[in-house]
Amino acid sequence: MKIDVHAHCISERFYVGGNAVHITREGSDEVLHRTDRGPAYIGDSITSLDKRLAEMDREGVDMQVLSIAPPLFLYDLPAETALAACRSVNNAMAEIAAAQPDRFVTIANVDRKSTRLNSSHVALSRMP
Secondary structure, three states: OOEEEEEEEOOHHHEEEOOEEEEEOOOOOOEEEEEOOOOOOOOOOOOOHHHHHHHHHHHOOOEEEEEEOHHHOOOOOOHHHHHHHHHHHHHHHHHHHHHOOOOEEEOOOOOOOOOOOHHHHHHHHOOO
């Protein structure tokens, strides 16, 4: 089995277009974090599950360990905002893994400023 253990991902839910990514609070349109300086390859297999699966098949990759892409690192946010953003990102990543459990697992994003681990707990508890 060929496993790619370093695969960045941005959920289509947060991809706005061009190089823009907006992380929204779960259940609302409130933007918690935004970047318009995403990588040049954004909108390709980093956001499209269909493109990612096709690329994996073409390269003979059986499974990927998904982690957030650098534009979604939330180091500059206040702790409570970062915790909510981590929860949104982790839940979106868990949904990707749940949709294709034989192809994906994810690494949770944990806010380094918060002493609570709610964000990682939610992500890990939803993994198949």
